Amino acid sequence: MASTGPFSSSTAFCARCGSILPLLQEFGSVKCYACKASFDAENFNNLKFNYTIQFNAVTTVNNENILNSDGPEGPVVERKCPKCGNDRMSYATLQLRSADEGQTVFYTCISCKYKETENS
Incomplete structure (x- = not known):
């Protein structure tokens, strides 16, 4: 041109x-x-x-690999586990309620795998 x-x-x-x-x-x-x-x-x-x-490389993930993993399930924060007293928990967030309300935070203990939720 x-x-x-x-x-x-x-x-x-x-x-x-x-x-x-x-x-x-x-x-x-x-x-x-x-x-x-x-x-x-x-x-x-x-x-x-x-x-x-x-494209990203294809990887195979199955439920057995996820359930038997020893690592944390997400980012790790300093939060005391109410079950075993460990001071580190991993977390994940989801918007489960309406858009004008806060998100739901799912915490998992790194040590005993105890799970709890918090509405922020």
Whole structure:
């Protein structure tokens, strides 16, 4: 695409103002929403875009691995377990009540796995 302004750009951006251009229609021209510059649709015919999508590695997790894990079930805070007296518990939060109320915090003792909840 020929440059008609101060910006040297690819076809995805306006050459005059640098704004992103709308998607190409089947016929006519492409018009910049910001500066109203118009570009002939023929300038876009031979374009090819390559996209790379990265996915996380696949891991297998089953219930046995979760239930038998020795590590904490979430972030650890200094909180005394009412059952065994250990001073560290892990926690997780969920919004179980209406949006204008606080979240529910689920605590799990790192030592004895005792669980308790708190509405914050």
